[in-house]
Amino acid sequence: MLRRMKAHKVGGTAASEGEKHGTVGAVARDRDGHLAAATSTGGYTNKPPGRVGDSPIIGAGTYARDGVCAVSCTGMGEYFMRAVAGHEIAAQMALAGRSLVEATDGIVFDVIGKQGIGAGLCAVDAAGQVVVPFNTVGMYRGFVNADGDCYVGTHADLEFRGRWDR
Numbered sequence: 001m002l003r004r005m006k007a008h009k010v011g012g013t014a015a016s017e018g019e020k021h022g023t024v025g026a027v028a029r030d031r032d033g034h035l036a037a038a039t040s041t042g043g044y045t046n047k048p049p050g051r052v053g054d055s056p057i058i059g060a061g062t063y064a065r066d067g068v069c070a071v072s073c074t075g076m077g078e079y080f081m082r083a084v085a086g087h088e089i090a091a092q093m094a095l096a097g098r099s100l101v102e103a104t105d106g107i108v109f110d111v112i113g114k115q116g117i118g119a120g121l122c123a124v125d126a127a128g129q130v131v132v133p134f135n136t137v138g139m140y141r142g143f144v145n146a147d148g149d150c151y152v153g154t155h156a157d158l159e160f161r162g163r164w165d166r
Contacts, residue, residue, distance in 0.1 A: 005046035022140065023055070025072025027064070027124045029146070035070040035124065037062050037086070041077070053077035059087035067126050068094050071104070074139070075119035079112045089123065100125040101133075108133045 001019065008015055024040045039062040041055040054061030054077030061077055063086025064070035071086040080086075085107050092103040104123050112119040113135040120134030128146025132139065138155040145151070150161040 001045050009046060023072075023074035025062075025074060025122050027070040027072050027122050027130075029070070029124050029126070029128050033066070033126060035064045035066050035068070035126065037064040037070040037072045039072045039074075041074075054080040054085075057081055059084050061086060063087050063090060065090045065094070069100055069103075069123055069125045071121055071123040073119070073121040075112065075136075076117050079115060079117045079119065083107060083111050085112070085121070093125070100129055100131055104131050104133050108135050 004019060005015065007013075022042045024042075026038045028036050030036075039055040041053050041061075054073060056062075060081040060083075061073040062071070068090045071089050073080045073085050088111075089100075089103040089107055092098040092106065093100065098106070100123055104121060108119045108121060118134075118136040120132070120136060120139040122130070122132045122141060122143065124130050130143045130145050132141045132143065132153075140154050141158075142150070142152040142161075144164045148164045150164050151158045152161055153159060
């Protein structure tokens with residue numbers, strides 16, 4: 001994989017979907033309304049020596065604030081760190097009154113996307129609303145919303161997979 005990624009860099013080409021390794025992110029709201037977020041990165045092959053991604057930096061790629069939202073991000077971590085993306089989404093909601101959709105879309109499509117960087121995230125708000133915006137061809141995702149409806153998707157469409165029995 002390292003040889004292939006080095007060849008892509010030299011040739012100025014992009015890795016195929018099959019060559020990419022992904023982030024696993026999770027957000028949750030429990031029955032008492034507490035919010036949590038977790039992110040485990042796949043890293044990126046052929047990264048610069050000493051690079052630290054956004055996943056372990058609370059407020060960048062992972063953030064949760066009870067009463068507001070929980071966020072887990074995926075993409076080129078440097079851009080999530082510069083935007084302090086997870087914290088920024090929560091701050092926009094708590095301080096500027098933006099909705100979860102407005103705040104997450106603003107980060108994914110405007111702040112990071114306008115720089116030509118692929119980004120995605122999963123987030124849940126205090127009411128249990130789930131969003132999974134991304135500006136790439138696809139992003140593997142699955143979630144159960146506050147009503148117990150289960151959804152999965154890999155590209156643009158989400159597929160309803162039934163109801164979760166509590």
